[in-house]
Amino acid sequence: MNMQTTMTNKPEKPVHLNPWRRWSWLIWLVLVAGVYTWAITGLHFTGLQESAGSVSKSIVHGLVNPDWAYVYNGSGEDLVSLIIQTLAIALLGTFVSALISVPFAFWAARGEHEWGHLRSGSGKIVLTLIRTFPEIVLAIMFIKAVGPGSYAGVLAVSIHSIGMLGKLFSEAIENMDRGAEEAIVSAGGNSPQVFMLATIPTIMPEFISYTLYRFEIAVRSASILGMVGAGGIGTPMIFAIQTRAWSRVGIILLGIVVMVLLIDTLSEQLRKRLI
Incomplete structure (x- = not known):
């Protein structure tokens, strides 16, 4: 009885905290402060120009009083026509990249076998290289190759989206629920049956969701690519900025804002239904 009491009342050894854990927050704080x-x-702040005040007033006045006559005039170069062209560039570029990204995604997805890590590593490197080039740089390159216009914008959006969608698709494949595949294999199914009846239905909702999300980004990108001559609403916007037609800039920016808000709202509703 005394032995049990002694063992029960035996004081525990104090737990010594790792010095790194105790002071790690301070080290990270110093590093972040140093980077900032x-x-x-x-x-290097060079100051404001003497004309900054008058130019700012002109910009604000133009944005507050947009050129409503530019909304639609039937010329094909009005706001509505160019916004439709911008949407077409984004839609076609996203659709093409979504199709091409699927084989890249299976290439980059990490497998269960040892050789699968080497395969997925090479696929991830390729997707990273594709994503390295910004869309505006791709647009300038394609303008030199195929000429200015919407075709160059579609190519730029497509190529850059392959790198982004390929990465997202590969992560969806890696994190997918394998229960349906195991059930078909246990029932005697072969590889094509597993792929068509289990893999595709499982990953398709996430693929569509990522494609819709990428389409939202492509709409914004297509609005900017026109500034370098790749078609869409960006072309008249850069001309209006260069000529200081701030009322025209105001109506163009208003149209872009409305377009992006509508696309975001519709895409969000569709994603909620899919997931």
């Missing part, structure tokens, strides 16, 4: 300090000191 380095970034801020690297900026």
Whole structure:
């Protein structure tokens, strides 16, 4: 009885915290502060120009009083026509990239076998290289190759979207629920049956959801690519900025805002139904 009491009342050894865990927050704080300090000191503020006040007033006046006559005039170069062209560039570019991204996604998806890591590693490197080029750089390159216009914009959106969708699709494949595949295999199904009856139905909702999300981004990108001559609403916007037609800039920006809001709302509703 005394032995049990002694064992029960035996004091526990104090737990010594790792010094790294105790002071790690301070180290990270110093590192973050150092990075921010380095970034801020690297900026050189040159001041404001003498005409900054008058130019700012002109910009605000133009944005507040947009050129409503530019909304639609039947010329094909009005706001509505160019917004439809911008949507077409984004839609076609996203659709093409979604189809091409599927084989890239299965290439980059990590498998269960040892050789699968080497295969997926090479696929991830290729997708990373594709994503390295910004869309506006791709647009300039394709303008030199195929000429200015919507075709160059579609190519730029498509190529850049392959890198993004391929990465997202591969992650969806890696994280998918394998229960349906195991059930078909246990029932005697072969590889094509597993792929068609289990893999595709499982990953398709996420593929469509990611494609819709990418389409939202492509709409914004297509609005900017026109500034370098790749078609869409960006072309008249850069002309209006260069000529200081701020009322025209105001109505164009208003049209882009309305377009993006509508696309975001519709895409969000569709994604809720899919997931």
